Amino acid sequence: MEEIAMNQQKTKVISRKLILFPIPFQGHVTPMLHLANLLYSKSFSITIIQTRYSSLDPKCFPHFTFYSLDDEVSENKSFSSDNLVPGLVEMQENYREPFRVCLGRVLDGVEPGSEPFKCLIADSLWRFPGDVAESFNLRRIAFRTSSMSAFVVNDYLPYFKDKGYFLQGSEPEEPLHEIPPFRVKDLPGEDHHDILAFVVHQTKTSQGVICNSFEELESPSITRVREILSIPVYPIGPLHKYSPTSASSILTEDHTSISWLDKQPPNSVLYVSFGSMAAISSTDFLEIAWALANSKQPFLWVVRPGLSQCPLPEDYMEIVKDRGHIVKWAPQVEVLAHSAIGGFWTHCGWNSTIESISEGVPMLCLPFFVDQAMNARHVSETWKTGLVLENGIRRDEIEKGIRRLMVEEEGEAMRSRAASFKKLATQCLMDGGSSYKALDALISYLLAS
Ligand code: UDP
16 A cells, blocks of 8 residues: 555564554544554564454454453443443453453463563553553553543643533633633533543553654644653554555445445535444434535435434435435545545544544534544644534534535635645655654664563
8 A cells, every 4th residue: 555655664574572452442443453554564463452342353354363352241232422431431340350361361372482472552541451461561552542632631631620610600612721722611521531530540651652643733732742741652643544444344334435426526525424433312313414405515424323213304315316325334534535525524533533634624523522522623723624513413503514614715725724734644654754753763662672
């Protein structure tokens, strides 16, 4: 792939063994697999410890070694925005001991005289790898799948709590002067604070942090994270540019998305997807459906099973005719890179945000939870490559937003700024670019014994 060719760095060919431990959610597994492929391409040997829930098929990744946790969490469980917090708490409780046992098995399996495992790379959302790795005297690097500014905000949360920002009566529009451009309403809800405090702790106690971001995108936050942490920080993204990973998809990608886009004029289509976890009410679902129909803009809409319990109105496809194409799951990166795409209506999960920025696609932002409102705020106010639906899900408001993004001059200006970010996202991976250098530094760290 062209992107891989861009990053063919001259590294010593030593097969150093690494263990990777992803969180089994789409937005976490995909970037971890990009990282795994990238490090494999740099001659590292990769062992992946995975949960039974939402496990990857090892046959699709013959170049990796897989170990599975002997855990109690049902393989048929489903996680969504509705049950994410209790789900995560349950996972953390149920996976700690199986992980300890499994890591022991992996380390014991090393042939006498051969290279030992030197480092565990664990998603920073896991609570327990720090203690467990320490008990085995194993180095640990935290892998962040969210933005660096979200980390800065997470670190500030106890301070903001003391300031009363989460009490009833606080002013949602109040700007947070400590961390511009955020407002009180962009902060993660209190039900997530416990989880986020563990993320901060796991990151602070690791020996390094890898993040799916790049200097040109988040320079002030990356600088701030370096001040907060006394460990190396490696912003090596955008990771999806290194390798395709459709094999990590939780759902089958519908390639009619691409054949349908092939028939559309350049920059004409609004791509609509709210990621792998958002669950919305029937009322909201219908508002979205009618806003898309009434906007008269061509759209490609991902209606994932679980997005809503509400069916589309019976005559919906007759009304939108060829102007709309609906799929259960799309090859998103390929879709965003398609010349027919003119905008992305997104929930602003970090992967979707960075994928959109790297492909030069402006965004209409409808954040749901945790870091999404912060990502959306950066899109609209820092990078100025999109706009936020500030007043929730109302068809007239959405229609207006779609027109501003897809038809009006304002949208054209956002598209042109997005094109500049696309250039930056490509350049940072090239020889001498910021992510290229960060990757070089990461490899040197991993090779050092
Ligand atoms: N995605 C995809 N096809 C779809 C919808 C999403 O491949 O139809 C991918 C998308 O490219 C991204 C991931 O799923 O890599 C979603 O991650 P994100 O952080 O944006 O949101 P989350 O699912 O974690 O809320």
